[in-house]
Amino acid sequence: MRPDTLTILRCPYCGGRLTVDETVFHRFDGDAAIDAVLSCQCSQFPVVSGIAVMTVEGVAETAREQVADGDPAGALRTMAGGGDEGAADRFAAAIASPSATYRDVVDALGPEFAEARYFLYRFSDPTFLVADAVVRALGQAVLGGGGRAIDLCGGSGHLTRTMAEFTPSTVLMDWTFVKLWLARRFTAPACDAVCADAHVSLPFASGAFRLAVCSDAFHYIWTKRLLSAEMLRLIGDNGAVALTHAHNSGRDNPSAGMPLAPDGYRALFEPLDSRAFSERNLLADVLAGRIDLSRRDDERSLAADPAVTIVASRRDSVFAARPLEERRGVRGELRLNPLYDVSRTEAGATLRLRFPSGDYERECAACRTYLPEELTLDGSVLSAVDKSRLTEAVAALLSRRIVLDLPEGYA
Ligand SMILES: [Zn+2]
Numbered sequence: 001m002r003p004d005t006l007t008i009l010r011c012p013y014c015g016g017r018l019t020v021d022e023t024v025f026h027r028f029d030g031d032a033a034i035d036a037v038l039s040c041q042c043s044q045f046p047v048v049s050g051i052a053v054m055t056v057e058g059v060a061e062t063a064r065e066q067v068a069d070g071d072p073a074g075a076l077r078t079m080a081g082g083g084d085e086g087a088a089d090r091f092a093a094a095i096a097s098p099s100a101t102y103r104d105v106v107d108a109l110g111p112e113f114a115e116a117r118y119f120l121y122r123f124s125d126p127t128f129l130v131a132d133a134v135v136r137a138l139g140q141a142v143l144g145g146g147g148r149a150i151d152l153c154g155g156s157g158h159l160t161r162t163m164a165e166f167t168p169s170t171v172l173m174d175w176t177f178v179k180l181w182l183a184r185r186f187t188a189p190a191c192d193a194v195c196a197d198a199h200v201s202l203p204f205a206s207g208a209f210r211l212a213v214c215s216d217a218f219h220y221i222w223t224k225r226l227l228s229a230e231m232l233r234l235i236g237d238n239g240a241v242a243l244t245h246a247h248n249s250g251r252d253n254p255s256a257g258m259p260l261a262p263d264g265y266r267a268l269f270e271p272l273d274s275r276a277f278s279e280r281n282l283l284a285d286v287l288a289g290r291i292d293l294s295r296r297d298d299e300r301s302l303a304a305d306p307a308v309t310i311v312a313s314r315r316d317s318v319f320a321a322r323p324l325e326e327r328r329g330v331r332g333e334l335r336l337n338p339l340y341d342v343s344r345t346e347a348g349a350t351l352r353l354r355f356p357s358g359d360y361e362r363e364c365a366a367c368r369t370y371l372p373e374e375l376t377l378d379g380s381v382l383s384a385v386d387k388s389r390l391t392e393a394v395a396a397l398l399s400r401r402i403v404l405d406l407p408e409g410y411a
Pocket residue numbers: 011012013014015016040041042043
C-alpha cells in the first residue's frame with residue numbers, strides 16, 4: 001500500500017483517517033506498507049501482503065492479530081483461506097513455487113473457486129471487450145490531467161490493468177482477498193488493493209478519484225442506492241462513473257443476481273447526466289475500432305439487451321465518440337487465446353475454437369462474431385507469437401483476439 005493511497009483511505013465505519021500503528025509489528029518495502037496494522041478512532045485494520053483489509057467482518061480480526069503478533073505468513077494464510085483450512089493449504093502449496101502462474105493458483109484453489117474458468121478466459125470475452133473499451137474512453141476523457149481510478153468489485157484486476165495504462169494511481173477493491181492477491185501478483189501489479197464490502201460505505205475519501213467503475217457486479221449488490229451514492233461521492237465534481245455489464249431485469253440471465261431495468265440503473269446517478277448504452281451496440285462499436293458514448297440508444301434496443309452499460313458525469317466531453325487507440329507495443333506476453341485447441345505441425349498450427357463449458361458458450365456466444373471457428377497459422381507467425389514479437393500479422397491477430405497480450409506469468 002503506497003503512502004499516496006493511505007492518504008485517501010478512510011475507515012468504512014467512522015470515516016476517520018488511518019495511520020500505521022508503530023507500536024506493533026509492521027513491515028515496509030521502501031515507503032509502501034506490506035504488513036501492518038492501521039488505526040482510526042474506532043477500529044483497527046490489517047494490511048496483509050500489501051492489501052488493506054478494511055473490514056472487521058469474517059476472518060479479518062484473526063488476521064489483524066496475527067500481523068500485530070509478527071506472523072504475516074499466518075495472516076496471509078488466514079485471509080486467503082477465508083476460514084476454509086483446505087483452501088488455505090492449497091493456496092500456500094501453490095504459491096510456494098516461484099514459477100506458479102495465475103492459472104496454477106486458480107486451479108489449486110479448486111472448483112469452489114467457482115469463477116475460475118471465467119477469469120481465465122476473461123481477456124477475450126465480449127463483456128470484457130466492452131468494459132475495456134469504455135474504460136479506455138473514460139480514461140482519455142477524465143484522466144488526461146492526472147487523477148486516480150478505482151475498479152470496484154473488480155475481482156482479480158482484469159479491468160484494473162486497463163486503468164493502469166491511464167494513471168499510476170489505480171485502486172482495486174473486492175470482497176474476496178485471494179482475488180486481490182492474484183491481481184497484485186499477476187494481473188495488475190501496479191495497483192493498490194483494498195479488501196472491502198461494497199454493501200457498506202466505501203473506505204475512501206470524498207473526491208479521491210476521477211474514475212470509478214463497477215463491472216459485471218452491480219446487479220449482485222443489494223444496497224444499490226448506497227453503492228451508487230458512494231461512487232458519486234468518490235468522483236467529486238470532475239469525474240465519471242460507469243457500470244459496465246449491468247444485467248437487465250427484463251431479460252433472462254443465467255446468473256442474474258438482483259438486476260434492475262436500464263432506467264432504474266440510470267436514475268441512481270441523477271442529478272449527473274447519466275446514460276444507458278446497449279452492450280450489443282457497444283460491442284459492435286468495439287469490433288469496428290471505436291467507442292461511441294455520444295449515442296442515445298432508444299428504449300427498444302435497451303429493453304432488448306440482456307446487459308447495459310451506464311455512464312454518468314458532469315463533463316460533456318465524456319459523452320463523445322472516440323477511435324480505439326492503435327496498439328503501440330506488447331505489455332505482457334503474447335499467447336494464443338486459450339479458447340483455442342492448438343495442433344502444432346512443422347509448417348505451423350491449426351486452431352479450433354473450443355468453449356470450456358456449455359454455460360460459457362451460451363453466456364459468451366458473441367465471441368463467435370470475432371473468433372473464427374477454425375484457422376491455420378504459419379510457422380513464422382507462430383514463432384513471432386511465441387517470442388512476443390509484434391509483427392503486422394500478429395497485430396491483426398491481436399485485434400481479432402485470436403492472440404492475446406496477457407500479463408506475465410498468467411497462463
Ligand atoms: Zn473508524
